[in-house]
Amino acid sequence: MANTAEAHHDDHDHHMPGFFTRWFCSTNHKDIGTLYILVSFIAAIIGGAMSWYIRLELAEPGIQYIDDFQFYNVLVTAHGFLMVFFVVMPAMIGGFGNWFVPLMIGAPDMAFPRMNNISLWLLVAGFILLLLSAVIGDGPGTGWTVYPPLSNQEYQPGPSVDLGILSLHLAGASSILGAINFIVTIFNMRAPGMTIHRMPLFVWAILITAFLLLLALPVLAGALTMLLTDRNFGTAFFVSGQGGDPVLWQHLFWFFGHPEVYIIIIPAFGIVSQIVSTFSNKPVFGYLGMAYAMSAIGVVGFIVWAHHMFTIGFDVSTRAYFTAATMVIAVPTGVKIFSWLATMWGGSIKFEVPMLYALGFIFLFVVGGVTGITLANASADLVFHDTYFVVAHFHYVMAIAAILAMFAGYFYWIGKMSGRKYPRGLAKLQFWVFFIGVNVLFFPQHFSGFAGMPRRIPDYPAPYEGWNYVSSLGALITMIGTILFFIIVWRTFYGEEAEANEWGEGATTLEWAVASPAPWHTHEVLPDMTGKAPAE
Amino acid sequence: MASSESNHPYHLVNPSKWPFVGSLAGFIMATGGIYYMHDGSIFAFLAGTALMLYVMYGWWSDVISEAEGGVDHTSVVKHGLRVGMVLFITSEVMFFFAFFWAFFDATVPLITRTAHEIWPPEGVVPFAAFGIPFLNTLILLTSGATVTVAHHKILHGDRAGCGRWLAYTVILGLIFTGLQAYEYIHATFGFTDGIYSSTFYLATGFHGFHVIVGTLFLLVCYFRTKKGHFTADTHIGFEAAAWYWHFVDVVWLFLFVCIYWWGGSGYVPPS
Ligand code: HEM
Numbered sequence A: 001m002a003n004t005a006e007a008h009h010d011d012h013d014h015h016m017p018g019f020f021t022r023w024f025c026s027t028n029h030k031d032i033g034t035l036y037i038l039v040s041f042i043a044a045i046i047g048g049a050m051s052w053y054i055r056l057e058l059a060e061p062g063i064q065y066i067d068d069f070q071f072y073n074v075l076v077t078a079h080g081f082l083m084v085f086f087v088v089m090p091a092m093i094g095g096f097g098n099w100f101v102p103l104m105i106g107a108p109d110m111a112f113p114r115m116n117n118i119s120l121w122l123l124v125a126g127f128i129l130l131l132l133s134a135v136i137g138d139g140p141g142t143g144w145t146v147y148p149p150l151s152n153q154e155y156q157p158g159p160s161v162d163l164g165i166l167s168l169h170l171a172g173a174s175s176i177l178g179a180i181n182f183i184v185t186i187f188n189m190r191a192p193g194m195t196i197h198r199m200p201l202f203v204w205a206i207l208i209t210a211f212l213l214l215l216a217l218p219v220l221a222g223a224l225t226m227l228l229t230d231r232n233f234g235t236a237f238f239v240s241g242q243g244g245d246p247v248l249w250q251h252l253f254w255f256f257g258h259p260e261v262y263i264i265i266i267p268a269f270g271i272v273s274q275i276v277s278t279f280s281n282k283p284v285f286g287y288l289g290m291a292y293a294m295s296a297i298g299v300v301g302f303i304v305w306a307h308h309m310f311t312i313g314f315d316v317s318t319r320a321y322f323t324a325a326t327m328v329i330a331v332p333t334g335v336k337i338f339s340w341l342a343t344m345w346g347g348s349i350k351f352e353v354p355m356l357y358a359l360g361f362i363f364l365f366v367v368g369g370v371t372g373i374t375l376a377n378a379s380a381d382l383v384f385h386d387t388y389f390v391v392a393h394f395h396y397v398m399a400i401a402a403i404l405a406m407f408a409g410y411f412y413w414i415g416k417m418s419g420r421k422y423p424r425g426l427a428k429l430q431f432w433v434f435f436i437g438v439n440v441l442f443f444p445q446h447f448s449g450f451a452g453m454p455r456r457i458p459d460y461p462a463p464y465e466g467w468n469y470v471s472s473l474g475a476l477i478t479m480i481g482t483i484l485f486f487i488i489v490w491r492t493f494y495g496e497e498a499e500a501n502e503w504g505e506g507a508t509t510l511e512w513a514v515a516s517p518a519p520w521h522t523h524e525v526l527p528d529m530t531g532k533a534p535a536e
Numbered sequence B: 001m002a003s004s005e006s007n008h009p010y011h012l013v014n015p016s017k018w019p020f021v022g023s024l025a026g027f028i029m030a031t032g033g034i035y036y037m038h039d040g041s042i043f044a045f046l047a048g049t050a051l052m053l054y055v056m057y058g059w060w061s062d063v064i065s066e067a068e069g070g071v072d073h074t075s076v077v078k079h080g081l082r083v084g085m086v087l088f089i090t091s092e093v094m095f096f097f098a099f100f101w102a103f104f105d106a107t108v109p110l111i112t113r114t115a116h117e118i119w120p121p122e123g124v125v126p127f128a129a130f131g132i133p134f135l136n137t138l139i140l141l142t143s144g145a146t147v148t149v150a151h152h153k154i155l156h157g158d159r160a161g162c163g164r165w166l167a168y169t170v171i172l173g174l175i176f177t178g179l180q181a182y183e184y185i186h187a188t189f190g191f192t193d194g195i196y197s198s199t200f201y202l203a204t205g206f207h208g209f210h211v212i213v214g215t216l217f218l219l220v221c222y223f224r225t226k227k228g229h230f231t232a233d234t235h236i237g238f239e240a241a242a243w244y245w246h247f248v249d250v251v252w253l254f255l256f257v258c259i260y261w262w263g264g265s266g267y268v269p270p271s
């Protein structure tokens, strides 16, 4: 193993360490970022496979493949957890955040490189626990929201739910440490002259996301701890028969859960801002407005949580408040959408693959935003709650919009990360297949939901058949798009060499000033940003 | 690497096995804990905990030797460490936020009308707030003062004085923990006696755990003064421990006022 114990005096080597040291004991933000992306890929394959299996079952009414309904619920639960905690978050924050925050602010690495590595490995440990939870015992059939009483020992006996709880504890600890690391890095390690108001918007996005993680995840940790002691040590937090309150769980969960959806989408905002500006060959329109719109979304995101709970029997004024507060978020969100449009306005737009994905993101996010405003109405939500309308809504905003932004970031930065260019034609094809796929997959779910089809259910009456069939076809197209993506990843290893700046004058941020692939150590001489324009 | 040829004030850390081994320890603790909860032996959990303690010892020993080496911890790096500690404490505050929420959910009809009409619930005999809990408040407040004196000592370069006042603080911390334990033993309500017990024991229990951690942190600082660590302008480890201790102190004040005092005030002794 590494010579760490003795090597307290930093003779920080510049030659590459051996395999185990390099990949398991890493203190290098790029290597750690790469490992995060790898984790995300693996989790995406598993989480994706689960969702396609669900769609296969739902393609027609009746029971085809999944006759164990607990197993169906386990698939839904594991899919949700995997996608949220082990696909999107690792790729955007751990992967792109690690790779590009130091590069963009002109820092040689993260503030706490060792802590960076424990964030990664705690995530891996959490990932393994989650997979174990699905295969040991009956699996957790609770949905990703883990509401009691369904999640109590009585209805979910055995260790599965406990494994899920501890999986989230480890993933949460990983994210909290990562958040601290990002905040300190961004506050403390910006290149000379790069003031807060000159940071690229992606860095802003990660900064705000880190604050959300720091404040929201410990609340989830507290709630999970209560659930764990309720299940195993006889406490009564959520047990109504003993004076507890199941609704308390919902409050705590969603106090975390709503910020969580912004944790997923704000990094996407950051990526899309970089890309739209690069390929419009213009600085982002309203840079400060964009930065503070994200901040506003982050702040308001903490006071809207009960819009997920409209059906529990609030009084009218509480419903009115949460409806209104939720709708307020549309204002900063609108600022973002219109600023992206204004950035493109009059720009010389290049429709490279990252730009296609960024545009796809904007489209999906608008659709999901509109259904979000619909659902924000407490009186409408009483009807839509727990229907496929909700499934369609949240997949548009936080699932496929986020995935499109991840693809956008991948194609934007893969040259920088690997030194190779992706196959352009194939990637364009992949974009269209995937984009059409996800829309065919999720748009019809609005209709099923409108017609009253409940979520989390393996069977449904025949009248819902048509749109479900279309939706499953969409899942098939999406699957083809995903396979194409992995073919592209593989082909990239044999691609042409990428220049330092593939994208030309539009790409102004600091990562384009270093060679491709980015050398193992970068910015060892700090770039001087004094007097330079905001680096958006 | 803040060595002579470095162009920047940051600390690039050498590769380290501790993060990986630490995660492994976390994994063993988690699986071992679940095994124990489902009627297995506790051995795996304890083994994981032991490994975790070993990692903490090794990792923080590395940090301390980097600090004492004198080159790595530049003023910029130290600033980063301070901000990091503040952020960590912020996350801890949010953890306690959840338990206070649980308490108020049970006692005050906030936005859901699920609170209890009588609190403490019938049959629960709470502690008299102005008995041992108030004594504990005084002890913690005093310990906050002694740790501040220790800080002033080190600021004036008086390392031995700093160590002495740290020792007083540690002793006060131990007395607090002892009194809490005494109280738990003599409680009239058990751990599994319903929502009052749940909120009481988890909130005060996690606080007690943090007191123990804080005491150990201060104790490490005490031994570091004995080894000649810390100077008037460099004592990040001490500062972090002191901040942590103040945080523990403040949480207690909230616990005392909300759970012991106000939360016990509705008690009507049987006539
Ligand atoms: C590959 C494309 C995807 C497909 C085909 C898909 C499909 C599904 C299906 C069929 C369900 C179950 C609905 C139900 O029975 O109620 C579901 C639920 C869910 N999905 Fe996806 N999904 C995809 C991508 C994603 C992504 C990328 C995310 C996250 C960022 C995500 C997050 C969720 C969540 C949170 C749930 C709710 C789980 C629950 O009800 O507890 N999905 N998805």
Ligand SMILES: [Cu+2]
Pocket (backbone or CB within 6 Å): A257, A258, A261, A304, A305, A307, A308
């Ligand atoms: Cu929400």
